[in-house]
Amino acid sequence: MTISFNDETFRDDYTFHNSPAAIRRFPFPFDQDSYMYSVNLEPHAGGREGTPFQKRFDVDEHYVAEMKDRAITLADDPLRCQSLPHMELAGWDFLELVMTSKAEDYPDLFTLNRDGDRWHWINRPLGIEQRFTFLDPTTLPCGPLEYITRQTQGDHALLDQRDDNLWMEAGMITSQADWSLDFDIGMNFYEWHAPVPRAHELGVFQRALKFLLALQQGAPSRRLNWTMTVNPRLDTSPENYHKWGPEKRTITPENVGSKQHLRVELQTLWRLPRSNAIAFPIRCYLLSLEDIVSQPKWGRRLHRVLRDLPDELAEYKGFAVNRPMIVDYLSRFDDGAPTSPGIFPD
């Protein structure tokens, strides 16, 4: 296999790490030295060789470990994966999208043989081989959405479209930035974004929704979002906040470089054919501050972005309490030199 998968954990002893190649390909989210919400959508139609934008569903060195972590989370709380009954067809649509994309984009890792509705799926990294009948849920060990998202990095929400709105009515959410699928399932686009400050007044959601309602088959879109996470933890759910919350207060000037991570979500949006629903994969990438500053451009820029961010956004993103220490650490890597345009390292 072309990718060497890390043996690592996202909880307890936190052995997660990024190889030098993974650091260079990290989807750094800031294309300038400041940040405000915007409808930063662009076509998800490939990207620079080796970057997470190149393939439809990026598979990287963390794949096997992330899937193990998801299984642990689901065993503890099965409500992290839910699908309202009318969303099963969208689940099949999404399973087809992922299987066909991965088999074409990573033929050495995944194989899909189709004979009409009889499908044969091979996932080599996870050692899975499955024969099943497409659209027949009795031939899979679990529902189609759960089946495929136990084998696909990132969280995944399926959005039903009706009444000129999108309704989040199915999902696999185990690595979320502090929102609960179990609570939010059934909400429309404005409702599930209700807790986000400022963006409503800026009209960001109206514009984004209008764009998404017109999303077309075969023309997916993508955007980047970000937050900050202490320790490389995927499960920063509200459900377990009382368990991981104390870790947020363990940052010191000595450990901030290794413990504090920038958490980036590569969000893609796909119109699904049979159900007319939208699939919304939210792929999470983590990079520690000390790995970020290994790319001088990123170190300078992240310092300026976090230093100048409005308090309200730092509060909402949950790192206001640690911001002084983070900014102080990063300031040591910002010599004031100008940064080049774009997100990629120099």
Added chain:
Amino acid sequence: MNALELRVAAVDPISPLVTRFRFEHPEGATLPPFSGGAHVVVEMPDDGILRRNAYSLISDPLDGRAYEIAVRREDTGRGGSRFMHHRVKAGDMLRVTRPINLFSLDLRARKHVLIGGGIGITPFLAQLAQLTRLQAPFELHYAARTRSEAAGLSLLPDMPQVHVHISDEGNRMDLGAILGHQPLGTHVYTCGPEGLIAAVDDTAARLGWPRGALHSEAFLAPPPGTPFAVTLASGRRIEVGPHESLLEALEAAEVPVDWSCRGGACGRCETRVAACHGRIEHNDHWLTDDEKAAQTKIMPCVSRFAGETLTLDL
């Protein structure tokens, strides 16, 4: 645009006015599946004018072997349907967009009631196939004044859930009876003449149905009209002919405008108006009444203009 090059596999007249076209992939590849109610936009190179008309897909959404549409000849229209009827032959290659659905089923529904009139039966044909496959409860009512006007009759399958109402035969559709006793969670879909859609809305409102359970295909062909001209931000003048839409005139002049349904329903081609001395003929279902009255936006796919000057923010 997100289009496929497809071969016309069959052209079947199914009534004096309606012809069915079947499209297949030239190399026999499987076509993308779709959802019932979806349409495609067919590109028609018509003597120097590139026409683009939207047609509902009538074939089984999960049958990837072909897409089928049914086209009613509109002799007073702009010419798209005449092109399809007179110029398109089996074996021709045409560009067809990927399916787009602005009239999809609400899959939460406990029951689906489909009400069609005239050529407005087309989106329901694919929905029938989808509902049958999903084993979802439904009933379909097809209404026409006379049997000869019931253009879609020969397209309808013979199923117990399909009810045909021909008023000249004393079998007029009774909307009060249809809507009066439906179980909670029923959704109603109407496609056909504006009068039919309004009648369903009125009856449903009288019986206390909430708006959210009512769906209609408010999709229209761009109407012909008197010629007019628009001015672009650059000062350039674009003439729009009587059988041409503003969108088609802009495309012919190579002015890029985003579009999707070309029927005034999806909002994709919404264009800002910089100055308007005259009256915009808003034919779309997208802008609100207030937006239409303000005359600061226009949907170039279906709307026209009468007056002195219309300057677009393009």
Added chain:
Amino acid sequence: MPRTAFTPSITSRPTYAPLRPHPAAPALMLADADGAEALMELAAADPALMARAHVIYIPAGAAHGPGLRALGSAMYHEAPSFAAATERFRKALTDARMGTQLYLAGTEGLIGQATAEALAAGLPADAIQAEHRGTIARRMQCVHCKGMTEDVTTDPFTCAHCGLVLFVRDHFSRRLGAFQGVCVDAETPGILPETQEIRA
């Protein structure tokens, strides 16, 4: 007791408009405590409405029962609690046809639970009207243990199931009929903010 004026909040927080009679449609009405007054005002606005109405009332100590019964609805039932009324309410929803209007009046706990039941039965959201009357106490779900705590009037409050001390959010789930409660001292165990009365 008059209608409650709520402070502006986020878009997932429900808002309540005064009940308005819908002519000619069958009516299902559910109220608790002072919600009865809203139903009486509704009946006054359109006296013909009650002949098509099935009323379920949970007095919760209020004395409006006789007045409500006297409106002469087609069916009238008093229940000691929402739990006790649930099966009857479900049967009424099962028997209902499209066009039926659901009128809810009273506390947010009742409105939330009844709305969740009605949506699950297939009643469209826009066939439901709700008017708030009486206590502003909230029905809260603990995001950690998923237990519901009724009649929450303070922020923070203690989860009736797992005992965590929870912060009262305005984020509301129609499916669950509840607001979200989140551990208030997760990052600093044992350090709690001062307890306040929740705001309307």
